[in-house]
Amino acid sequence: MEFGPAPTSSTSTAQAWLDHHSRALGLFIDGKFVRPADRKSRSLVDSKGTNVCSIVCAEEDDISLCASSAVNGFKAWSSLTCYQRAKVLLRLVSVLGLHGKCVSELCELCEASCSPSTLSRMLQYYSSWAQLRDTLMTNWKPLGVVVVVVSDDCSLFSLFVKVLPALAMGNSVIIVPGWSTAPPALLLAQLFIGAGLPAGTLNVLTGSDASLGAKVAQNLSTSYVTYSGSKQDAVNLCKATAGMGVAVSVSACIGATCPFIIFESADIDSAVEEVIEAAFKKKKEIQWVLCVQESVLDSVVARLKLRMVGMKCAGLQSDADRVLVDAAVKEAQQQGATLIQACTAPPAGALYPPTVLCRTAPASPCVVTPSPGPLLPLMTFRSNTEAVTLGNHSPHGRAASIWTEDLTLALETAKSLSVGSVWVNSHSVCDPCLPVSGHKGSGSCTDGGQEGLYQFLRPSSSSSSLSRSSPLVMDYTKFGTGASPVIIPDDSDSASAPKSYLHFVGGKACKSVSGCSLGVQPPGGSGVLAYCPDGGRKDVRNAVEAAIKVQPGWMKKSPSARAQSLYSLAKGLEAKSRDIAASVTIQTGLSMDEAEKELELSITRLSDWAAYCDKIQGGTLPMPQSGSALSFPEALGVVGVILPDKNPLLSMVTLLGAAVAAGNAIIMVPSEKYPLPALAFIQVLLASDLPAGLVNIISGSRDQLTVALANHSVIKSIWYWGSAEGCQYLQYTCTSPLKTLSLSCQNDEEEEEGKEWTESHPLLLEQMWRNAVQWKSVWIPTA
Template sequence: MANSTSKTVYDIFQSMEYGAYSPSTAATARAWLERHSYSLGFFMDGKFVCPVDRQTHTVTDSTGGTVCSVICAKDEDISSCGSSASAGFKTWSELSGHRRAKVLLRLASTLQRYTQCVSELCDLCQSPCSLPALIRLTQYYAGWAQLQDTLMPEWIPRGVVAVVVSDDCSFHSIWLKVLPALAMGNAVIMVPGVKLAPPTLLLAQLFMETALPAGVLSVVTGDTSVGARVAKNNQISYLTYSGSQQDGEVLAKQTAGWGLTISLCLSVSAECPFIIFESADIDSAVDGVIEAAFKKKKDWQWVLCVQESVLDSVVSRLKLRITGLKCVPLGSESDRTLVDVAVQDALQQGATLIQSCSPPASGALYPPTVLCGLAPPSSAAVSPPPGPLLPLLSFRSAAEGVALGNRTPHGQAASIWTEDLNLALETAKSLCVGSVWVNSHSVMDPSLPQCGRRDSGNCTDGGKEGLYQFLRPSPSPALPRSTPTSLDYAAFGTTASGFMVPEGFDPSSVTCSCSQYVGGKLCKADSGCSRTVQAPGGAVLAHCPDGGRKDVRNAVEAALKVQPGWLRKSPAARALSLYSLSDHLEKRRREMAASIQAQTGLSMEEADKEVELSISRLSDWAARCDKQSGGMPPLPQTGSALSAPEALGVVGVVLPDAKPLLSLVSLLGAAVSMGNAVILVPSEKYPLPAIDFIQVLQASDIPAGVVSVITGRRNQLTQALANHSEIQAIWYWGSLEGCQFLQHTCSSPLKRLWLHCEEVEGNDGGKYWSHSSPSLQEEMWREAVVWKSVWIPTA
């Protein structure tokens, strides 16, 4: 029985204090570490490897005590790991989906038996993880492994996948990448941060109890340079990184030119809005923000946005709820310095503080703190430091609240609090984020896609949508591995044209002077310069504008004005516009075939066939406009969830030389069918079919500005597209140097890249474009969308 000093249930509910906490002894985890002499090596070829004479890093617990040491990989270790993974991939990828599913299901059972050891080791290494969530993740992707052969028959695994995760990420985030990669038949090399290394190595060991073939799963550890060194191994086919924005940008630049496809999930320290409308249940909303913002280890930096009509009510409840909360441990002493600086700057700008207690004089601890009265441009609101700081901003109308939520460059997630379902759904649709929670926060399930927007990343995890990053269509060639060239990124695309006018050229013999198409108008290049268009035999066919940076800027300005309206059109209305474009192309069939024949030298029969395929392809995209949609996945928790594809925004497309008309309409249809605006850069070698297609665009009812066509030098226009901050994605067919430039330049600001080396793909005679495989159109469509998930609890 409780003694006379014990608190009653009423007292506990009044104060909302947490109960007494009894720290775990972590005996099971320490026993596992003891078996490895508290020194952990690598995991490769199905066993632990601990080479001698390697630099070590110490893993510490929350008190600063030593947990164990991990070693740092050398280049020979990475090479051995790559060879082992390549051999493992051959065995693993040949297994049926059913056999791979059985392995993953055995892992789920093994995790249930070793729950205590895994949990204790995660806690020791300050990387807590929900084991039920990890088991659910394993079972979910076991199901997709089982269904792969039936539902995704034309997609093949990429090969050896490198998963690089920094210490800032959660342990769950590693397996959100690893498990779908394994389920789809890839081999995986994991490169965890130092704190994440021990539990990662433990789980790799547990995998071997499931009869996973040796080499399929490997773990190499070390400092921050290991990820880039792993990426340079020619056995790697794909790399995915999770961590901070700064480290992700560095990794992208380090690996540019290696011919490696890279995706970045830069959610660490992403700024996410927590929006409370006047129609919200204020008590529940305040409890939610306290739980989200002042956790010991949180995934994002929350910014509280409150409607002015309930601001005083929210502030008073925050003061009541925050009283008595204990100080939250920071990551390091340097984080404490950042927090102190942010608080002082906020105070100088007129902010007021709500704190649970006075901050300690020193040390890596800080009390939960709300910064009230901040202006949106305040540094504490724009980039909150790591720690228990919660900036509070106010807004008047719902539209202003959406604008406040969209002001951040990070588009990771948002939490909306309102009892008005219409307002919730409209706000969720308007926010430029990947995940939205209504009257809740941080709710995850593997069936829901998690998609980065803006600076928070360019990859999609979770759900069926997250599988495609680890697959490619079987007819589609992979980006070839290569060695970076010594490229002057500042000078790329700025050199003068090397084109020479043919000897003996008679200007009067050219009857056609072409224009480019910007904002719905025919115009010359801003530079006033033109280029000659030649037939295969050298005869001059026409003059076309030599576009540049100013032309791209004009096209983007026109696209930004019209794209929101084009997106708001119903899918059925967009389908009618594309059908109209197809009809007008059919009316000009003879002229387009003649243009292709004159430009490329093909026979009239082959040129006519390309036009026929182009008409059919446009009709395909028109038909898909209102057929592709998201869904409502079944969830194990109470509530409903929606997942839906959304438009990227403005897309730059650098077109290939192969099939100049068919490739143009294939990519244009993919982009505009989903509500994007597109800026097309025609083939530098064969621009005439694209120029003649402008007349088809003019005759159609696609709004002016949705499609622009800018002719000129490929490198110059690629450079202009890459350096425009409002372009969200670039699809590129060109040289290895162009691919290297884009990978290096488009890491900041971050853009979605779809890169193809035409030096390799151009040898297929254009079969890629004329191939009837459904997976190729599926790939184009998926490159044209981002995913949004909305969670709506019902209890």
């Protein structure tokens, strides 16, 4: 078939809007454009080098004014009823219909593609959640002022998939956009206010670089910061905000390497057509790696060569990018790869032809850390298991595309891949109803769906676990390196000598690798009550090795099987009730009645988690397209937990149950002040039917073990109760790879600390269960 000439693209409406603002866009604060005097500005140019407009760079005074406006906007917006907020968001759909052409053209001009129809779908979806918040999400309330930061090359969809749910839940929002998304974000903020959003509810601050997000986070009015974009900017933001007492979540969606897997049972023609579209024709946030089954490699290569005939060279951002592309191609060829190119590469300049690197080695730099440019590495596999191994080779875990007509094979592969989104016989399907979590290095939060709303809410009965403060002056290299207290021999006889406890690693009670012990003081604070092992980095390493061996098998067990093991653990705790209650009494100084009450609550809590195992398992999602969309909660992997001081037994079994019920393995560090109840619980674990290595308990210096957990690359999440220094250290350190953090700063002088552990409110279990899982969405299209 022959196609007629493509319609000429026009941006006249967007150009008129820019001309109306004299092509000099200011900040958007308190419902109006603001252009302060004596501010630096930066020019935005399109792909042809034409100047689009200039954008103001915000300074400290602008941040303060914006934060004050956002606080007032939050008061006005959160005071509205759910129906009133939903009505405003729904009105925006009509406004977008009137001005959709201007939005579309401006996105095209700035290369921040996001169609008005996509924005309308997002507004409709989140307006319904605004309506139903208090009905379906009872006892949750908004955080306050939310800061949404995106990097320069992030899409408008990635920006507003965070902005709209934050607004729908009743928060006010400060947007810190990248350069390509700044003009569309400013236009949309103007339209939002015009549709009835209270002034100050949505503000836009632009700056010279990504450091502006950290400066906004420093303001004490900020409640939460969420980021989308490149991994390096995410790391910089996390380090810059460490110790400020504000939670930061990250979606590292730029530059992720994602597998495009073609099985022999696939429709080869459709698969090749789509991989060309994905790899070479769309402006993409992710980099694709083509994985082809050996039996159909020749067929795929032949179709690739035919399909690439006549394709033109793609433009690179600079000559420096050309150098990187040439180096990546040369190294791939040296490792045995062959080239399929649409045309001959020009000798120099910022142009390069679409190129397939056939039979690339999995360890090749163009696979692990892809260079900019139109390069598509091609690797081969023989079996389904090998395909999953190749698919999981990437450190990013963002998404995957699977091509096969065998639905059973597609679902088995989708569940085995460690990625947040899986598209079957399709690619790059985005919809706000799809919950996507950051797997591996691709992030620490969930966006989309009902699950993505909880990052913008907190339980009504609790306050923030971190208090706003200025970062402490710390030498991160010396944190956790203090010497352990010395133990001086005494003259007591062996009959009255304090008892010595052991670790629990790999299913066995054992001494610490160092062989050293710490003295545990009684409630009065004098003398030695008992000795516990002084664990360190090698003990954590041994525990992680044991945990990663058993965790995949435990995760694949049926929910009912996991439930039975937890019920059995609760019975074991009941059988050892006298000894465990005695350890609580001796350690904490509580009366026997109070200790027995905590023990009874602990048994009940384990039974609650056993019952929880098979109650929440995801389901189907209401996509507007024809097909089936599924969501699955999955285990994080290995979780590190530094336990709180208060309610040492109850808090331990609560956190253990949350992690294990969701399919995780766990490494627990008992309270340094009250370790004996957790160490006595080892006797219960020894008699349980939990797989060896699933639960590990290592006692010792809290700071030293925190450092060991934070620096182990396998541990996906850390739940921490401890000092402000420890919280700041984790926020600064747990960036490579990114870890999901749940931090609580406990103060020894606070009497009410830990009161929540004894409450049986369902939100306690729900919140902990959400901390213990990550979400995967699977999209299966139909005709």
